Amino acid sequence: MGKNQQRAVQDFFYLDEIWKGSNSNNTCTEKSLHNEVGDFKTIYIHESKSVAIREYHSLYRKDCKLASTMGESSYIEMSFFLHSHTIKDNIAGQPREYLPYHGYVYFVPKGAAIKVVLEKNKNYRHLDMYLELGHFTEWIATHSFVRKFVNDVTAGRTAHLFPKGIPICPEIANLLLEIKSSELDEISREYYIKGKIFLLLSLLFQKAQSSTSPTPKGSVVFRQDEQDKLQRIADLLEKNLDKFYSIEFLAKEYALNEFKLKKGFKQFYGMGIFEYAVKLKMEQARKLITDNNHTFKEVAYLLGYSAPSSFSVAFKRATGLSPLQYRKGLTEKHKSHAMS
CATH class of the missing domain: 1.10.10.60 (Homeodomain-like)
Incomplete structure (x- = not known):
């Protein structure tokens, strides 16, 4: 695998700065890259001064390790993994794994080293939302675990709000689909998407608090x-x-x-x-x-x-x-x- 080809993939993702990657009129656009490493696509769903939403599709033709250093970081990332396999990474020396069909909320400070392991012949797809810290400070009074997360972010430390992830339930899946398919214009779209994001956070917090509860009646366990x-x-x-x-x-x-x-x-x-x-x-x-x-x-x-x-x-x-x-x-x- 050529180093230049792999570097092109790293640049495709890591040089695409948040709030600077797409046009400013909030219309959904996309970009793609195809080389010997694999096929890659980024879909820009929404971008404003406080919220950016993108969907990523990747197919690697060979096992691949991507490495980078976090640049200027002023946002919280909320990721929903919509594929059927686990992803492993290492951020600032801390190994993590991300389960399929789960959502995660985390913060990576400036200067942190990031390494991600990707496997060949696997389709990766995830929907990422980049949010300002203010989206979380309003929950401090009612959710104690949010306070520690906000304090870590404020202090510039790597932080994971739900280290084990939250399973993507039907309600969450529906909200993601509604956000993707919204066609409102300008300020109406901004308020609509922010409302959906607060609903998402509410569901994630609710699921986190009830994660030790038994399987809901009527649910079926799937291998x-x-x-x-x-x-x-x-x-x-x-x-x-x-x-x-x-x-x-x-x-x-x-x-x-x-x-x-x-x-x-x-x-x-x-x-x-x-x-x-x-x-x-x-x-x-x-x-x-x-x-x-x-x-x-x-x-x-x-x-x-x-x-x-x-x-x-x-x-x-x-x-x-x-x-x-x-x-x-x-x-x-x-x-x-x-x-x-």
Whole structure:
């Protein structure tokens, strides 16, 4: 593996400064890198003066170790790992591991040495939120463990709020999906996302306090290999928006009985498989309509609908507007911006 190729990967991630990496109009953009080390993509979901949200996708073709030194650090990082394998790192001499489908909150001070171990042929995907310390100080009065975290951050020490992580429950999964799919403009989007972040923190604190409680009634325990299969199914749905898959097909294809497939998907993703697939399709539909490079008929076929009328019904159910009304609204919005 060429040193220059690996350095390019390190620069791709570590030189991309928070609050300086994307454009300032809060629209979702992305960048990618492809070389002999692997395939990498960063999606900029939101960026303002106090909140930055990005989603990272990585596939390494060989085992890889990335090393860096933390630069200027003024933010808390909240990471949600959405893949099916554990990541190990070492920050300032302290080894840590991050479990699949778990959320973490941590702070890395300026000058800390960071080493991350990545394995070949594994897809890594995580959603990261970069927050100002003020998002946490309001919780000090009601959650004693937050006080120690805030004190450590203020003193410039490495800090982990939930060292063992918090499992991503359906409520958390839904909030992440709502944040990703928000299309509000400017200040409305900022308040919307901040509200969702406070809900996320509230859920994380609640789960941390009840982590020793027994498994909730009605929940099903899944082996790691079964969780892996559910993640692979979710990835399949996301990468094949032009298709619809039946429960029977997925159960047979991934050797998972139908009960566990339906129950597990709802337990981990907060909604049924069909509902999840349609939500992904509608997110893509909004992007395609906004781009204005396709007819509604083409959009329908690109998303697996056999007839434009079926797509129109699904789109109106999801957004409250027909595709035509949605496009007209975008056109009128652009005109008003141009005139102001």
